[in-house]
Amino acid sequence: MGENSKVSATPAIATWExxxxxNMLISTHGAGAEQHAQDQLDEAIAQLDEGGEIVWRGIITxxxxxxxxxS
Incomplete structure (x- = not known):
């Protein structure tokens, strides 16, 4: 790879994961599951953790x- 090459930090995460x-967050945090996930996303963003950001956005979705x- 040359100096200008960039390696993607996109994690591979399956839909079932x-x-x-x-489901684990719902079981563990109940009504607070979304807030917990948002807190984790905010932390990933603050730490410049692109992989964590992608995963937490997927979990929130x-x-x-x-x-x-x-329902």
Missing amino acids: LWAAA QLAKNRGAS
Whole structure:
């Protein structure tokens, strides 16, 4: 790789993993699951953790889907 090459920090995370993480947060934090996930996202952003940011955004999206499915 040359000096101008950039390696992507995008983590590979399967949909089922996001689903499982969202369900775990709901089980653990109940009504506070979304706030906990948002706090983790904020921390990832503050730490410039691109991979963590991507994962927590995915979990937040999945939380909304999981909550909608249980209605």
